[in-house]
Amino acid sequence: MKGFNLGQIASFSAGLAVLAGFQWLGNIITEALQLPMPGAVTGLLLLFATLAITGDAPSWLAQACYRLISLLSLFFIPAGVGIFFLGDIFADNWLAIIAAILLATPIAIVVTALVMQFLLRRFAK
Amino acid sequence: MNDSLKSFFPALADNAGLSAMILTGLTTLLVCAVYGLALKAYRRTNHFPLAHPLALGSVALALLVATCYGDYSHFRDHSQVFYWFLGPATVALALPLHHEFSRIRAVAKPVSLGLLAGALISPAVALTLAWILGGDKVLLSLATKSVTTPIALGLSEKIGSIAALAAGVVIFTGVVGALVAAPLLKLAGIKDERVLGLVLGINAHGVGTATAFQLSPRCGAFASLAMGITGILTALVLPLVIRLLG
Numbered sequence: 001m002k003g004f005n006l007g008q009i010a011s012f013s014a015g016l017a018v019l020a021g022f023q024w025l026g027n028i029i030t031e032a033l034q035l036p037m038p039g040a041v042t043g044l045l046l047l048f049a050t051l052a053i054t055g056d057a058p059s060w061l062a063q064a065c066y067r068l069i070s071l072l073s074l075f076f077i078p079a080g081v082g083i084f085f086l087g088d089i090f091a092d093n094w095l096a097i098i099a100a101i102l103l104a105t106p107i108a109i110v111v112t113a114l115v116m117q118f119l120l121r122r123f124a125k
Numbered sequence: 126m127n128d129s130l131k132s133f134f135p136a137l138a139d140n141a142g143l144s145a146m147i148l149t150g151l152t153t154l155l156v157c158a159v160y161g162l163a164l165k166a167y168r169r170t171n172h173f174p175l176a177h178p179l180a181l182g183s184v185a186l187a188l189l190v191a192t193c194y195g196d197y198s199h200f201r202d203h204s205q206v207f208y209w210f211l212g213p214a215t216v217a218l219a220l221p222l223h224h225e226f227s228r229i230r231a232v233a234k235p236v237s238l239g240l241l242a243g244a245l246i247s248p249a250v251a252l253t254l255a256w257i258l259g260g261d262k263v264l265l266s267l268a269t270k271s272v273t274t275p276i277a278l279g280l281s282e283k284i285g286s287i288a289a290l291a292a293g294v295v296i297f298t299g300v301v302g303a304l305v306a307a308p309l310l311k312l313a314g315i316k317d318e319r320v321l322g323l324v325l326g327i328n329a330h331g332v333g334t335a336t337a338f339q340l341s342p343r344c345g346a347f348a349s350l351a352m353g354i355t356g357i358l359t360a361l362v363l364p365l366v367i368r369l370l371g
Contacts, residue, residue: 019213026216036364038279040215041357047219057220065217068210072331073178074160075211076274076292078204080183081190083293085197089263090290096260100267101294104251105301105328106309108271111250112243113310113324117317119235119242 015064022047145203152203159186172339174303177332179274179296197289211275218273218353225350236323240351243327244358247271266290268363270298273330276356284367295330302329303336318344326351 026043029035035042051057057065083090090097163182170176194200229236248268255267265286269277274295281291306325315321318341325333326348334352338345 016213019216022216023212036283036368037357037360038215038276038283040212040279041276041360043212043216044219044222044357047216048222051219051223057223062220065220068214068217069221071210072214072274073164073182074157075207075214076179076278076296077160077182077186078156078201078207079274079278079288079292080179080296081187081200082197082289083183083296084187084191086287086290086293089287093255093260093263096255096258096263097267097290097294099258100251100255100260100270101297101301104247104254104270105298106305107254108243108247108250109302109306109309109324109328110313111246112239112327113313113315113320115242115246116235116239116320116323117315119239120232120317120319123232123235 011060012064012067015061016068018061019043019047019064019068149203149206152200153206155189156186156204156207159189172335174300174332174336177300177303177335179332180300183293183296208278211278215275215279218356221349222353225346225353228346229350232319236347236350237354239323240327240354241358243323243351244271244355244362247328248359248363263287263290265367267294268367269359270294271302271328271330271355272359273352273356276360280360280363283364296332299329299332303332306333306336307340319347322347323351326353327355330356 022043023040024043026041026046027039029046030037030039030042056062160178160182163176163178163185166181167173167176167178175181190197190200248271251267251270252264255264260267265284266281268284269280269286269291272280272295274292277291277295278288280286281288303325306329307321310316310321310324321340322337322344325337325344329336330352334345334348337348
C-alpha cells in the first residue's frame, strides 16, 4: 500500500465500481433465472465471458482486480472469527468438524493428485 | 452496545446512532490493524501456512472479540464493511482466470477433467467422514470447505448452511492443505509441479495458492487457475446436488 496517490485511488475506485456493477448484474440475472449459484459467481462468469470477447482488461481494471484479490484475506477475517463462537453447534459436532479438516484434507489431496497425474500422463501421449 | 465498551465511552452511551457509527469505525480499524500485524508475521516467517493472515488474524481477532466485545454478534454487526467487499472480490477472480486460461491451453483437457474430479472428491471425502462420525447437522457447512472463501460464504447463504462454521472450516482446511500437500506428494512420488499447483488450488484455495506461488510462478499459476475453477464448479454443482438430495 505504498505510494498511494489520487490517480491510483481514482482508478481503483473505477475498477471497484465496474466489479460491483458486474456483481449487481449477476445478482439480477441470478434472481430472474432462479440460478443455483451465488450472484457474485454469475458476475464472475459474466466478466470472464466479457474478457474472452474483448481479449484483455484495461490496466486500471486489472490492477483493481489484483489489489482486491490480494486483500481477500482481510475481507474474510471477520467471517472467519465466527468459528470460535459457535457454542453448541461445535460442542455437538466437534469430532466431525475436526475430522473433515484434519483427516479429509490430506486424503482428498492424495486422491486428487493421483487422478490429476494419471490424466496429465494419459493425455500427454 | 456492549456494557464494557459503554463504561469506556460513557459520553457515547446515550447517543445510540453516533456510538454505533464510532463502534463500526473502531471495529474496521481494529480488523485492519490485526490483519496488518498478521501479514507482517506471515512475511517474517517466510510465508509459513500457519502464520497466514487468515489463520493467525482470525485467531488473534477472536481473542480480541472475546475480551472486548463479549458477544460475536456485536462484532459481526459492526464489521459489515468487509462482507461488502467479498462480492466484487469474487468477480475479480475472473481476471487471473482469464490470464491463466490462455497460458495453459495445451493441457486444457486433462486439467479440466481433473478439476471436475477434484471439485467432487474433496467435499465427498469430507462429507463421508463427517457423516460416519455423526455430524449430520453440520454436513452442509462442511461441503464448501475447499472453496475459495468469498464463494463459500455466498454459497452458504444459498444452501442454508451455518456461515460462521463454513467460513472457519474453509480457513483451516486451507491451512492444513497448504501444510501437508507438498510433503504428501513427495511421499506419493509425484514430482510434477503442475500437479502440486493444481492440488493446492483445489484443496487449499487462497492459502494453498499463496504457498504455490512461493514454490514457483508456474506452480502458482496452476494453483490460481484450480482455485478459481473449483470455486465456480462447486458454486454451480453443489446447490443442484443439495436440491436433488432434498
